[in-house]
Amino acid sequence: xxxxxxxxxxxxxxxxxxxxxxxxxxxxxxxxxxxxxxxxxxxxxxxxxxxxxxxxxxxxxxxxxxxxxxxxxxxxxxxxxxxxxxxxxxxxxxxxxxxxxxxxxxxxxxxxxxxxxxxxxxxxxxxxxxxxxxxxxxxxxxxxxxxxxxxxxxxxxxxxxxxxxxxxxxxxxxxxxxxxxxxxxxxxxxxxxxxxxxxxxxxxxxxxxxxxxxxxxxxxxxxxxxxxxxxxxxxxxxxxxxxxxxxxxxxxxxxxxxxxxxxxxxxxxxxxxxxxxxxxxxxxxxxxxxxxxxxxxxxxxxxxxxxxxxxxxxxxxxxxxxxxxxxxxxxxxx
Amino acid sequence: xxxxxxxxxxxxxxxxxxxxxxxxxxxxxxxxxxxxxxxxxxxxxxxxxxxxxxxxxxxxxxxxxxxxxxxxxxxxxxxxxxxxxxxxxxxxxxxxxxxxxxxxxxxxxxxxxxxxxxxxxxxxxxxxxxxxxxxxxxxxxxxxxxxxxxxxxxxxxxxxxxxxxxxxxxxxxxxxxxxxxxxxxxxxxxxxxxxxxxxxxxxxxxxxxxxxxxxxxxxxxxxxxxxxxxxxxxxxxxxxxxxxxxxxxxxxxxxxxxxxxxxxxxxxxxxxxxxxxxxxxxxxxxxxxxxxxxxxxxxxxxxxxxx
Numbered sequence: 279x280x281x282x283x284x285x286x287x288x289x290x291x292x293x294x295x296x297x298x299x300x301x302x303x304x305x306x307x308x309x310x311x312x313x314x315x316x317x318x319x320x321x322x323x324x325x326x327x328x329x330x331x332x333x334x335x336x337x338x339x340x341x342x343x344x345x346x347x348x349x350x351x352x353x354x355x356x357x358x359x360x361x362x363x364x365x366x367x368x369x370x371x372x373x374x375x376x377x378x379x380x381x382x383x384x385x386x387x388x389x390x391x392x393x394x395x396x397x398x399x400x401x402x403x404x405x406x407x408x409x410x411x412x413x414x415x416x417x418x419x420x421x422x423x424x425x426x427x428x429x430x431x432x433x434x435x436x437x438x439x440x441x442x443x444x445x446x447x448x449x450x451x452x453x454x455x456x457x458x459x460x461x462x463x464x465x466x467x468x469x470x471x472x473x474x475x476x477x478x479x480x481x482x483x484x485x486x487x488x489x490x491x492x493x494x495x496x497x498x499x500x501x502x503x504x505x506x507x508x509x510x511x512x513x514x515x516x517x518x519x520x521x522x523x524x525x526x527x528x529x530x531x532x533x534x535x536x537x538x539x540x541x542x543x544x545x546x547x548x549x550x551x552x553x554x555x556x557x558x559x560x561x562x563x564x565x566x567x568x569x570x571x572x573x574x575x576x577x578x579x580x581x582x583x584x585x586x587x588x589x590x591x592x593x594x595x596x597x598x599x600x601x602x603x604x605x606x607x608x609x610x611x612x
Numbered sequence: 613x614x615x616x617x618x619x620x621x622x623x624x625x626x627x628x629x630x631x632x633x634x635x636x637x638x639x640x641x642x643x644x645x646x647x648x649x650x651x652x653x654x655x656x657x658x659x660x661x662x663x664x665x666x667x668x669x670x671x672x673x674x675x676x677x678x679x680x681x682x683x684x685x686x687x688x689x690x691x692x693x694x695x696x697x698x699x700x701x702x703x704x705x706x707x708x709x710x711x712x713x714x715x716x717x718x719x720x721x722x723x724x725x726x727x728x729x730x731x732x733x734x735x736x737x738x739x740x741x742x743x744x745x746x747x748x749x750x751x752x753x754x755x756x757x758x759x760x761x762x763x764x765x766x767x768x769x770x771x772x773x774x775x776x777x778x779x780x781x782x783x784x785x786x787x788x789x790x791x792x793x794x795x796x797x798x799x800x801x802x803x804x805x806x807x808x809x810x811x812x813x814x815x816x817x818x819x820x821x822x823x824x825x826x827x828x829x830x831x832x833x834x835x836x837x838x839x840x841x842x843x844x845x846x847x848x849x850x851x852x853x854x855x856x857x858x859x860x861x862x863x864x865x866x867x868x869x870x871x872x873x874x875x876x877x878x879x880x881x882x883x884x885x886x887x888x889x890x891x892x893x894x895x896x897x898x899x900x901x902x903x904x905x906x907x908x909x910x911x912x913x914x915x916x917x918x919x
Contacts, residue, residue, distance in 0.1 A: 326862075327862070328864055328865065329819070329824060329827070329864045330864075330865075330867050333819055333820060333821060333824070337820070395869075442702045443698075443699055443702050443704055444704070445704045445705070445706055445795070446795070446869075498796070499706050499707075500706055500707040500708065500795075500897075503706070503707050504707070504899060570706070
């Protein structure tokens with residue numbers, strides 16, 4: 279990689295911009311952080327050697343700047359109409375909408391699978407994890423409860439139903455990310471600590487999945503079936519997918535369990551039902567991928583040999599963490 | 613003194629280019645909005661029209677539009693219902709088995725020919741070639757015509773002589789434009805019976821922005837003239853990227869999920885008849901093929917832009 283130092287520079291600014299956004303004491307500071315975030319992310323994703331990534335970065339720029347403009351305008355309206363409390367509802371809805379668009383949450387999610395399809399795995403990882411932090415926290419500063427509950431429901435439904443007909447792994451993870459956004463929005467309504475907990479575990483799971491796909495250079499589902507995958511790689515795939523779906527005893531079950539706990543404490547019974555049902559749909563399409571790669575051995579070709587000698591330790595470690603983290607997390611109570 | 617001279621020369625050059633702009637062509641009704649000029653330099657990358665300025669709309673009144681629309685409504689609703697059923701089935705094609713050719717078009721009936729459009733340079737008064745796509749006596753599609761490299765004498769065109777056939781845009785229900793999705797495959801298979809001439813296979817991947825509207829991947833198919841059919845299996849790595857006919861210095865991978873058109877053209881500068889009989893055009897997945905790009909790329913100097 280020739281321009282590694284460029285990437286490090288922009289990555290540093292990316293991290294810094296999120297910190298600016300969440301630690302500012304004025305809405306303008308938040309907006310500035312979001313803008314710098316956008317400006318520093320664009321050079322990371324636009325790779326001039328690939329036409330698709332250039333188009334993707336342009337689309338990303340357009341959608342995010344639109345959301346930023348919306349956000350800034352709503353901030354200004356809020357400042358000017360501060361004394362008129364009748365407008366609070368509308369302004370909070372508009373501000374929340376612009377931040378939801380920044381995150382790629384439904385019903386403003388149409389750009390998200392499209393852009394995720396055009397990025398490489400590492401850029402996708404940044405988009406799905408780090409880019410969600412500042413809009414999430416800004417959302418928690420001024421949210422409209424009823425509006426957000428409605429958004430959670432749309433997120434869950436679109437995330438689960440959208441991923442059903444996908445053949446591209448990136449789009450699949452994009453819809454899974456939209457679904458997980460629903461969980462995250464609810465958790466941030468409860469408390470920031472809870473959100474942080476969910477977010478960290480989600481990032482860990484996504485990082486394991488993405489590193490596996492990155493190492494094997496897999497972007498489409500047919501690549502899962504063609505490669506002569508080692509048994510341990512298949513097992514890792516199984517564990518990670520089920521963990522992402524929230525199945526016990528894997529790591530992904532823990533945050534979902536705690537959120538369901540808080541849902542029931544706050545008497546959101548219907549919402550709990552929707553959370554459960556959409557989780558089931560998501561696990562359905564994960565299992566569809568897993569059993570195909572495990573059981574339907576399409577063809578074993580002698581000249582395709584997946585050499586994973588150097589990276590086996592990482593894969594084994596990630597599987598171990600996914601399985602045992604539920605048990606290990608009980609050690610915090612010791 | 614010399615400085616003055618160069619200034620005069622450059623201004624004359626610009627004047628000349630502007631005077632060509634003002635020159636009127638014989639066939640005004642074809643090119644009213646934006647005349648195609650090959651003598652001048654292009655100053656912009658920006659494309660105003662998707663079709664390059666050629667006015668190809670058929671003028672109909674609003675009432676006729678409505679009537680045509682109503683006739684098509686039933687068909688479109690059926691297509692929409694079919695799409696919903698596909699969505700409900702949730703069973704997309706996950707894998708392309710090696711050794712199997714998935715046909716895109718099998719030219720065994722005249723209805724398939726309606727999915728293609730033929731163009732040649734005489735359509736807009738830019739030449740004298742003619743071409744036709746019809747069923748051959750053997751029951752297959754025959755793309756034939758006469759290629760003429762004579763240049764019309766009204767000074768707009770420098771070179772002439774091309775005939776092409778291209779598939780129509782893929783449409784979803786209600787005429788929404790969609791693309792082919794070829795990510796499962798890595799080889800294009802054609803069964804043709806040529807006449808010994810070289811034909812150009814064009815895969816067009818029009819993107820969303822105007823910069824990529826003219827991106828076409830080319831491959832020269834050399835046909836044998838004999839009475840025997842030839843099956844040409846061309847991996848996608850052999851295709852070369854060109855934009856408006858000019859091969860690009862910076863070659864990029866084909867975007868398999870954004871393929872919009874497939875076409876075959878004849879433009880080998882040989883005056884005479886051409887005949888190309890096509891039986892099918894299909895796709896295959898060849899797992900043994902691991903070439904990424906067939907042609908060598910060179911490291912260029914830093915002053916060469918866009919590479």
